Amino acid sequence: QLQLVESGGGLVQPGGSLRLSCAASGFTLDYYAIGWFRQAPGKEREGVSCVSSSGGSTNYADSVKGRFTISRDNSKNTVYLQMNSLKSEDTAVYYCAAGGYWYCSGYVPVMIRSWGQGTQVIVSS
Numbered sequence: 380q381l382q383l384v385e386s387g388g389g390l391v392q393p394g395g396s397l398r399l400s401c402a403a404s405g406f407t408l409d410y411y412a413i414g415w416f417r418q419a420p421g422k423e424r425e426g427v428s429c430v431s432s433s434g435g436s437t438n439y440a441d442s443v444k445g446r447f448t449i450s451r452d453n454s455k456n457t458v459y460l461q462m463n464s465l466k467s468e469d470t471a472v473y474y475c476a477a478g479g480y481w482y483c484s485g486y487v488p489v490m491i492r493s494w495g496q497g498t499q500v501i502v503s504s
Contacts, residue, residue, distance in 0.1 A: 380405045381493040383475050388498030391465055395502070399460040401475030401495060408432075408451065412478040413458040414488040415449060417471035417500075424474070429483035430458060438486040443469075465502045472497040 387399040401413065414429040428439045428449040437449050448461040458475060475495045478488025 381477070383477060383493055383495035385473060385475055385495040385498040388473060388500045390501045390503065392504050393466060393502055395465050396461070396463045397465065397500060399462065399473055399475075399498060399500075401458040401460075403456045403477070406477075406493075407453075408456050408458065408477065409453045410481055411492075412481055412483045412488040413449075413451060414476050414478065414483065414486070414491075415458075415460045416474045416476060416487075417469075418474070418497075419468075419471040422471075426485075426487040427473070428460060429478075429486045429488055431483055432481035436483065438483055440486050462500070465500075467502050470500060470502045472499050474498075 382404045415427040418424040430437045430449045434451045446464045451458040474497045476491045477493045479490035479492045
């Protein structure tokens with residue numbers, strides 16, 4: 380059973396930081412690109428960032444470029460999303476997803492095979 384579990388969400392003030400984690404069980408992440416997505420209330424789910432299987436290639440949506448950093452620790456079977464300089468428009472449920480291949484297509488994984496359940500991020504004063 381392929382399972383991804385996100386954690387690290389919460390309430391933060393504008394300008395603050397959060398680090399999200401995406402832990403895998405039932406399979407090893409080593410061979411797969413992993414992406415982060417988010418869905419704000421009333422909006423469609425959108426891609427945020429993607430990291431290749433080795434961690435050597437990372438890509439970001441323009442809306443988060445320079446503020447968010449994706450990374451992975453394959454020894455821990457975990458991918459992270461460091462979010463700095465948070466804005467109210469970053470408020471959303473954040474999901475991680477495992478692709479079917481080692482590479483990303485822009486800032487999303489190719490042929491998503493598994494989704495996490497999501498973690499809520501609220502940016503508000």
